[in-house]
Amino acid sequence: MTALYFYIKPELPSVAILKDVRLQTPMKIYSQDGQLISQYGVKRRIPLELKDIPEGLKQAILATEDSRFYEHPGVDPIGVMRAFVNLVLTGEKGQGASTITMQLARNFFLTRDKAWMRKIKEAFISWHIEQLLSKDEILELYLNKIELGHRSFGVGAAAQVYFGKDIRDLSLAQLATIAGLFQAPSVLNPISNPSRSRERRRVVLARMLDEGYINRAEFEQAANEDIQAKKHGAEIELDAPYLADMIYSEMVARYGKEEAETGGYQVYATVPSNLQRLAQQATIRNLHDYDERHGYRGPQQQLWQHDTQDQEQGQNPAWTEAQMLEFLATQPSFKPLQPAIVTATEEQQIRVFNQQGQYLDISWDGLAWARPFVSDTSQGDEPKTAADIVKPGALVWIRFNQETAIWQLSQFPDASGAFxxxxxxTGAVRAIVGGYSFYQSQFNRATQAKRQVGSNIKPFVYSAALDNGFTLASIMNDAPINQWDRKSGVVWRPKNSPEVYDGPIRMRVALGKSKNVVSVRLLRGVGIDNVIQHMAKFGFNPNDLPRDESLSLGSASLTPMEVVTGFSVFANGGFLVTPHVIERIDDEFGETLWQAAPVVAPPAILPSAPVQDASVTAAEQTEQLEPPPQPNYAPAVISRQNAFLTREMMSTAISGGGNWSKKTYWQGTGWRANNLMSRDDLAGKTGTTNDSKDTWFSGMGGNLVATAWVGFDDMSRSLGRTSRNQYLINLNPQKFNWMGNAMVGGEDGARVAQPAWIRFMREALEGVPENYPPVPEGIVTVRIDRTSGKLTQRTDHTSRFEYFIKGTEPTQYVDDEEFIDPFEQDTPVQESEDIF
Known part of the structure; x- marks a missing residue:
């Protein structure tokens, strides 16, 4: 034997790698609060320490695979003798001689070929392993390494795959079933071959009874238990595929594809599960609202024609339940949409058959929205009966409306959205949605779609103006512009939308009302090059910014991620943070390998140095007062004063200003947020492009800044306009023309994108304290005349306090000849929206 050992020793692999072996374990991605989002990797494995594996499973494995495991040195002489006797008597090679250590040796280093030389090598490798590892280490590695069918590797993964449970929650019968897989997982597993699995389970339990691990009553109960095994995927708790895909791509870039998918990484996102769900629900509901007010495009297809005479003659009969189930099983679902087949129509109700084999009744409240879609700008007449909408045999989409708590007819939205x-x-992403459904389109519009931003660009233009001598009280001329372009030979006439011009107007009001011509005049006053240089400070690529006056109206194309990053500078006091989606990366045992250390915006008032105690020595003070690690502060790209003033202007885009009864009241384009959210720290900006091809709303409040975008993937297509739908108005009277699907007229940022922002922020900021920034040093307030922007001594409705950077406040008082009292004027209050 010694001579044989030295003869084959050069061919034996080193077992030292087992000391530091890394089992191939899939990458798991979790939300910030630990909810599983996704799992990547072909092999399913959940590495466990021996102490975390139930005693019953260890006993079952030892009883059936190697009852003398803790007694032999890796090779069991009794087992070898038993195998030899079997060979002599039957002439067949058996498995009886393989110990757990030998199986581990074969799994790591050898093949399953039943050759004598392989068995000899297996024995010597096993002896080496026993010299290197303890018995418990060998058993732990064995239980985590072995393949157990359906791509599960190790007992932890097998428990999840076959029973959808943590292994510690399994019954004795389920543990015995897993132990029975070790002999031949492909033919003994309870999914592929339930009868043989039950037979093997009985054998395992009998061996446990023989070894004294269980009693007769436990044997009988476990042997007869109906375990109901079925294949389970990873228990996804938060379905956020756009987020998961971003993190997966970053992990592949960091570690390479193979290592990322097999290294057992546990990646924690910066995204809390509750905020991600809110963003997804808000985006999906908003797209359905837009889609439904534009009309119903009809069923997906007509599976049979509903003709009573034909069916009485046996022609084109209605499908049976079996036919419908078979067909629906081939159809995709896109949450919250699911396919269904219309089986009957009544006067104002339909019955449908769904993928689960259920009949559902959809009442008129779930149908009446479905007037015909004619075009993006036109809708047909409101339906009177269910037969005006669909007929039996129609394949349709249905969804459960959470807000009305009813099933309703639906359709896949044509428009796309991002949030x-x-x-x-910190720049930590708190929610991200790249479209209606990742499973329908993996294109992430939040990070990949560069779309024209419309008036979402204006705060950056106004910020540049503040750095170039303008103030919130600067008077601008809100009057039409006619400019001859020598190159094109046409006149450029930028227009307000609606085409209402207020004449002299303060800068604060101009941004709140989104006055297009004022934005053009500010760009001219500052200079295109200066504005582009200023906008580059917010992280925008200068190459994406057109060098013409259309820049002031939002002709630049940016992604929602770029836009929200720029707006965060106004929210945090002037500092450019870097968006990131990974908070930390742990190994498979929960040890942190990497922790995000982002640059952060410093607080408005930096903490002072700790006070020293005069009673201790200088050396003790040095030891006690060793400074804590300093945060890595983000670069200041604009002054705190500039950020504060720009945010001030954006706050009035939501809250407006003035006194209604005195005719000084005006509404900003984002007034719906003020109506639906009772917070004073909101600030934001709408955005709409030519022909309403892109709509935006970006804003801040509490501890968040967010951007919503809606448009068609086909960039030539307009979001159009809608006519009055009395049913939708009656269904949502309290929301009519505020948000939801009842709005009428041309689509724009306030009507299309802002409702998603409101739905998200209203819930996300519930219970979050208001967070209006403190007035920075260097800012002063003076009372000004609302019309002229000059100083005034009046304290009535014609005046207000305004903020200025010290040294820029007005020095002249309004005189009697200039003074105008709006109460004495016949000027209607106008709501404006923005289109370039």
């Missing part, structure tokens, strides 16, 4: 929310202090 991003950030923590403006």
């Amino acid at each position: 991003v929310a950030l923590d403006p202090i």
Whole structure:
């Protein structure tokens, strides 16, 4: 034997690798609060320490695979003798001689070929392993390494795959079933071959009874238990595929594809599960609202024609339940949409058959929205009966409306949307949605779609103006512009939308009302090059910014992520943070390998140095007062004063200003947020492009800054307009023309994108304290005349306090000849929206 050992020793592999072996374990991605989002990797494995594996499973494995495991040195002489006797008597090679250590040796280093030389090598390798590892280490590695069918590797993964449970929650019968897999997982597993699995389970339990691990009553109960095994995927708790895909791509870039998918990494996102769900629900509901007010495009297809005479003659009969189930099983679902087949129509109700084999009744409240879609700008007449909408045999989409708590007829929205929310202090992504359904389109519009931003660009233009001598009280001329372009030979006439011009107007009001011509005049006053240089400070690529006056109206194309990053500068006091989606990376045992250390916006008032105690020595003070690690502060790209003033202007885009009864009241384009959210710290900006091809709303409040975008993937297509739908108005009277699907007229940022922002922020900021920034040093307030922007001594409705950077406040008082009292004027209050 010694001579044989030295003869084959050069061919034996080193077992030292087992000391530091890394089992191939899939990458798991979790939300910030630990909810599983996704799992990547072909092999399913859940590495466990021996102490975490139930005693019953260890006993079952030892009883059936190697009852003398803790007694032999890796090779069991009794087992070898038993195998030899079997060979002599039957002439067949058996498995009886393989110990757990030998199986481990074969799994790591050898093949399953039943050759004598392989068995000899297996024995010597096993002896080496026993010299290197303890018995418990060998058993732990064995239980985590072995393949157990359906791509599960190790007992932890097998428990999840076959029973959808943590291994510690399994019954004795389920543990015995897993132990029975070790002999031949492909033919003994309870999914592929339930009868043989039950037979093997009985054998395992009998061996446990023989070894004294269980009693007769436990044997009988476990042997007869109906375990109901079925294949389970990873228990996804938060379905956020756009987020998961972003993190997966970053992990592949960091570690390479193979290592990322097999290294057992546990990646924690910066996104809390509750905020991600809110963003997804808000985006999906908003797209359905837009889609439904534009009309129903009809069923997906007609599976049979409903003709009573034909069916009485046996022609084109209605499908049976079996036919419908078979067909629906081939159809995709896109949450919250699911396919169904219309089986009957009544006067104002339909019955449908769904993928689960259920009949559902959809009442008129779930149908009446479905007037015909004619075009993006036109809708047909409101339906009177269910037969005006669909007929039996129609394949349709249905969804459960959470807000009305009813099933309703639906359709896959034509328009697309995106949503991003950030923590403006750290740049941590708090929610991200790249479209209606990742499973329908993996294109992430939040990070990949560069779309024209419309008036979402204006705060950056106004910020540049503040750095170039303008103030919130600067008077601008809100009057039409006619400019001859020598190159094109046409006149450029930028227009307000609606085409209402207020004449002299303060800068604060101009941004709140989104006055297009004022934005053009500010760009001219500052200079295109200066504005582009200023906008580059917010992280925008200068190459994406057109060098013409259309820049002031939002002709630049940016992604929602770029836009929300720029707005975060106004929210955090002037500092450019870097968006990131990974908070930390742990190994498979929960040890942190990497922790995000983002640059952060410093607080408005930096903490002072700790006070020293005079009673201790200088040496003790040095030891006690060793400074804590300093945060890595983000670069200041604009002054705190500039950020504060720009945010002030954006706050009035939501809250407006003035006194209604005195005719000084005006509404900003984002007034719906003020109506639906009772907070004073909101600030934001709408955005709409030519022909309403792109709509935006970006804004901040509490501890979040967020951007919503809606448009068609086909960039030539307009979001159009809608006519009055009396049913939708009656269904949502309290929301009519505020948000939801009842709005009428041309689509724009306030009507299309802002409702998603409101739905998200209203819930996300519930219970979050208001967070209006403190007035920075260097800012002063003076009372000004609302019309002229000059100083005034009046304290009535014609005046207000305004903020200025010290040294820029007005020095002249309004005189009697200039003074205008709006109460004495016949000027209607106008709501404006923005289109370039």
